[in-house]
Amino acid sequence: MRKAWMIAALSGSLCAFGQSEIQEKYPFMHLEANEIKLPGDDDKWDDFLDKLDQLAFEGEGKINVLHMGGSHVQAGTLSQAMRENMQRMSPGLKGGRGFFFPFSLAQTNEPHNFSFTSRADWKGFRCSVSNHDAEWGMSGITTETTDRDATVSLRAYDGENDRYVFSGIRIYHPKRDELFYPVVDSSQFEVDTIFYDERGFTEFRFTKEYQEFTFSLDGKEDAEKFIWQGVQYLDNYPGLSYHAIGVNGASTKSYLRCDDFERNIKSIAPDLVVFGIGINDAYMSEESFKPEEFEARYDTLMDILEEANPDVVFLFLTNNDSYYRRRYANPNAIAVRDVMMKLAKERDAAVWDLFEVMGGMGSVDLWVDSDLARRDRIHFTREGYRMQADLLAYAFERAWLDHIRANR
Structure with a gap:
């Protein structure tokens, strides 16, 4: 009975989201690409969604989501909007504040x-x-x-x-x-x-x-x-806690400088890691960017996180379309996406293709014109970050709804 209610609630939430209205207002977005992609095996993803089911339907367990990135995350608007969106998907998901920094x-x-x-x-x-x-x-x-x-x-x-x-x-x-x-x-x-x-x-x-x-x-x-x-x-209640780790200018290389990262991360042992690291790794000329080094650093980070929780599942957010030095469209976003898709296939991770959802190469100009991105053509406005969080939450809810329907 509760599953039927949840299916109706999530279906209503997706309808209320109004993706068609967004497409009409912002026709440059590729909202047909707004989905969670699973290039590899989907067992780990299904296991995570089973934990969501248990929390939502049985009121049991705690889920830790960790969102890692650079200035997009430090600013707080994106991660707070995602925290609110995920905890609103079901009354049973409301959880604690999670980790933060002064x-x-x-x-x-x-x-x-x-x-x-x-x-x-x-x-x-x-x-x-x-x-x-x-x-x-x-x-x-x-x-x-x-x-x-x-x-x-x-x-x-x-x-x-x-x-x-x-x-x-x-x-x-x-x-x-x-x-x-x-x-x-x-x-x-x-x-x-x-x-x-x-x-x-x-x-x-x-x-x-x-x-x-x-x-x-x-x-x-x-x-x-x-x-x-x-x-x-900390609290004693079941629920979903959304932890945010983001530092202005941070890249994969930056986090690997942190000697206490490995021991600290075991205290959270995240069930889901949302990876938004990559925009700073790729902020360079096309000739200077080394995809194989970027991939190796991500591999190391994933190894550390899997040691903290062997059952962790990863969700990659591809780089947003951006400019290099405010003058040149940055094609490294495509190379970053290729690496993330490769890692997702090898490590049974998920991918949300923000680059494509935005509209692909050159779309950041249209986001700037629509007051969704800043004129530096890297960062978003508050409305743009909320838009990104809403689109990702829509894709996430749709994936969860499909999972519930397949297992009812």
Whole structure:
């Protein structure tokens, strides 16, 4: 009975999405290509959709989705829209906030759906900046302070006004004698347990739920600084958590610079990884781009993620149509797509062909004219990111609906 209801609900959602209206308004888009492609075996994809079925129909389990990329992800609009779209597919999918990073304390742009406040001085380092040298975790960005008296308050928003609640929190940081570590005021929080996990975080578990967290620092007398690599909310409910990792300018090579990536990622052990890395790898002349090196780096990243969860399934998002140096249409997007299709066939992964859905080579000009992309012809406007998320969610929902129908 619940499956029949879900089929009706998803079918209604797809109809309400109005893809035909989008096609009429933006005739340059190739919406006939708006589908999840499976070049290889579909068993791993079906297994993931079975987990969605169990969560939606039985209310059991937790699903972790990890979205990795560069500035498209750091900006937050795309990943937040995808988080909302996926959690709206069924009431049973609503989950926690997931992993995020204090970008504002690293002096870089921060999504509007969370905030951090601190009076201490902080300094940020990005894995995408060649002359930066730091201890990076899976976020690919760190922020450091030498202020022993530093305090930080943080909150994350669920929609415009509501705040996400949590009964536990993880503060990601390396631990050594010369480094500060996070502590909480027991008069503010009812703490159940505190421990440091070798995957690279201090975990605080509480006896009640909270909407805001504040911590300070402690350490040995000769401790020098605190290195912060990210934060994750925890709760005790079934649901889908959408984690976002994105750093301005990040490429596959950037994430492979992160020494703590491998141990951090085991704390999430994602069930689905949405790969949006590639636009920065391909930002060069056609002669300079080496597809075989790009493929090898992706292979290494996938090996690391499969070690964290052997059952993980990958979804590649091909590069958007873009320009190189604002003057030349970048044909490397086609080479990137070819590599992703090859990897998807070899690793039984899925592909969503954003490049083709946009309209193919030269279509970014039409997205700019329609106020969906910025004039740098690389990034999107907020409306453009939401459009991208809606189109991807449509393709995802259609694939899930087909799966439910085939297994009812």
